[in-house]
Amino acid sequence: MTPNAAHRIDGVAAPRARLNADTLARLPAAVRRPAYDRAALSTGIVHLGVGAFHRAHQAAFTDDLLAADPRWGIAAASLRTPDTRDALVPQDGLYTLLVRSGAGDAPRVIGSITRLLAAPDERDELLRTMSDPGVRIVSLTVTEKGYCHRPSTGELDEDHADIRHDLDNPHAPRSAPGVIVEALRRRREAGAAPFTVLTCDNLPSNGRVAKRVIARLAALRDPELGAWVEGELAAPSTMVDRIVPATTDADRARVAEALGVEDAWPVTAEPFSQWVIEDRFPTGRPAWETVGAEIVGDVEPYENMKLRLLNGSHSIMAYLGYLMGYETIAEAASDEALAALVGAYMDQEATPTIAVPAEADVEAYKRALFERWRNPALRHRTWQVAMDGSQKLPQRLVAVARERLAVGAPIGASALGLAAWMRYATGVDEQGAPIDVQDPLGPRLRAIAQDAGPVAERLAPAMIGVREVFGQDLPRDPRFVEAVTRALARLYDRGAAATVAAYGGA
Numbered sequence: 001m002t003p004n005a006a007h008r009i010d011g012v013a014a015p016r017a018r019l020n021a022d023t024l025a026r027l028p029a030a031v032r033r034p035a036y037d038r039a040a041l042s043t044g045i046v047h048l049g050v051g052a053f054h055r056a057h058q059a060a061f062t063d064d065l066l067a068a069d070p071r072w073g074i075a076a077a078s079l080r081t082p083d084t085r086d087a088l089v090p091q092d093g094l095y096t097l098l099v100r101s102g103a104g105d106a107p108r109v110i111g112s113i114t115r116l117l118a119a120p121d122e123r124d125e126l127l128r129t130m131s132d133p134g135v136r137i138v139s140l141t142v143t144e145k146g147y148c149h150r151p152s153t154g155e156l157d158e159d160h161a162d163i164r165h166d167l168d169n170p171h172a173p174r175s176a177p178g179v180i181v182e183a184l185r186r187r188r189e190a191g192a193a194p195f196t197v198l199t200c201d202n203l204p205s206n207g208r209v210a211k212r213v214i215a216r217l218a219a220l221r222d223p224e225l226g227a228w229v230e231g232e233l234a235a236p237s238t239m240v241d242r243i244v245p246a247t248t249d250a251d252r253a254r255v256a257e258a259l260g261v262e263d264a265w266p267v268t269a270e271p272f273s274q275w276v277i278e279d280r281f282p283t284g285r286p287a288w289e290t291v292g293a294e295i296v297g298d299v300e301p302y303e304n305m306k307l308r309l310l311n312g313s314h315s316i317m318a319y320l321g322y323l324m325g326y327e328t329i330a331e332a333a334s335d336e337a338l339a340a341l342v343g344a345y346m347d348q349e350a351t352p353t354i355a356v357p358a359e360a361d362v363e364a365y366k367r368a369l370f371e372r373w374r375n376p377a378l379r380h381r382t383w384q385v386a387m388d389g390s391q392k393l394p395q396r397l398v399a400v401a402r403e404r405l406a407v408g409a410p411i412g413a414s415a416l417g418l419a420a421w422m423r424y425a426t427g428v429d430e431q432g433a434p435i436d437v438q439d440p441l442g443p444r445l446r447a448i449a450q451d452a453g454p455v456a457e458r459l460a461p462a463m464i465g466v467r468e469v470f471g472q473d474l475p476r477d478p479r480f481v482e483a484v485t486r487a488l489a490r491l492y493d494r495g496a497a498a499t500v501a502a503y504g505g506a
């Protein structure tokens, strides 16, 4: 019996050994593992928001290049909870990336995260690390809401509770912009160059949004610091793409089976992975292009292509799919009527709004999307994608609808997706059961729904009045209000399944 296999002693199941630097050498030969000496790595990147996406995307790209260039080890921090740190410190930062497809599972151990920090109880250590001149990049995956901006304008939300807190307690910040501003202040005082801020969240012009909120917050703290940040800070934009469902206990069991050791927090992902990065790193960067990333002059067209095609369709499938009773995106994307609606949304509404990057094949990208969504091995829950709709929809369906209306074109599919979000955000499903709506504006949306009642003619205009999502213009555009109201009325009258089935001919 090998020491790392589960075994029974006196009838009691003994726990398996844990994945860590010692057990790494004993993993089955088929499991890919770091091809470099982890002890020789130095920290060149601090990452804020060490969720599943970062660990399946940027950390994996970086893992691929550390053998050639050991300067880019990652110190990864959680801003809110210590869970990831507590799970991975006993594993020396090692974790499994399980790439899943119909063809089977491919486990791989990633070693690029060399330190883990949790801001709530290690804030000073995090700020010290970020202030180290050896750190040249601070990257982020803090989700759309982590930028504390107003989604419809991209400006810092100066009334945001975390921003108010950080202005009152500038040395003990809790928001991502607050932590970055404090670290930049320390670097400036020490005469060090700023790090480059590399955002990897699904926002259009994400680098520009990051810079804007960071520079504004810095200026509110101290105008001179604000001017320095404005003049010196580089924040290139990126487009990131990989479907990464939340890790489940079944994934943990699968990984333990494949490795013969326990991994407290593996991540699962689809085989597809794309990273397009704007080349603006005044103090240097890893050669990510040698491991599959695309380095370009202008990321915006890629971002819009991805946000409007993949993410916009995802949101349609999440809200309508949830209402239709589908638990996963794979089930929703396999429903013929829903797939037809998504196809119509992409071809007729989203694609015409995209300035296609010359070297990108949009038709091939769209074709690949259905295959990716239908990946039978990924359990990507509609509920997960439905989260934070108020933060996601402005750059997805709302942006598409706005641009289509500007040229007088129809918006039926986008409007139906938005109406489905409104129906979902009421917090009650078609059977009268509660929906666990996760959204920073959740309570406000719920209150609007309660006030309006289940009456499309009241609910749709009231929801469209939420400026953070729809801006100042759309509430005043009768074509928009009417299209969404009509779609919501159908959802109430016929239910989601019949509305989707009738979409083509309705």
Ligand code: CS2
Binding pocket: 202, 240, 241, 242, 243, 244, 310, 311, 314, 315, 384, 385, 386, 392
């Ligand atoms: C999804 C994205 O949760 C969501 O809103 O649309 O996380 C999506 O899976 C990724 O952007 C894929 O790259």
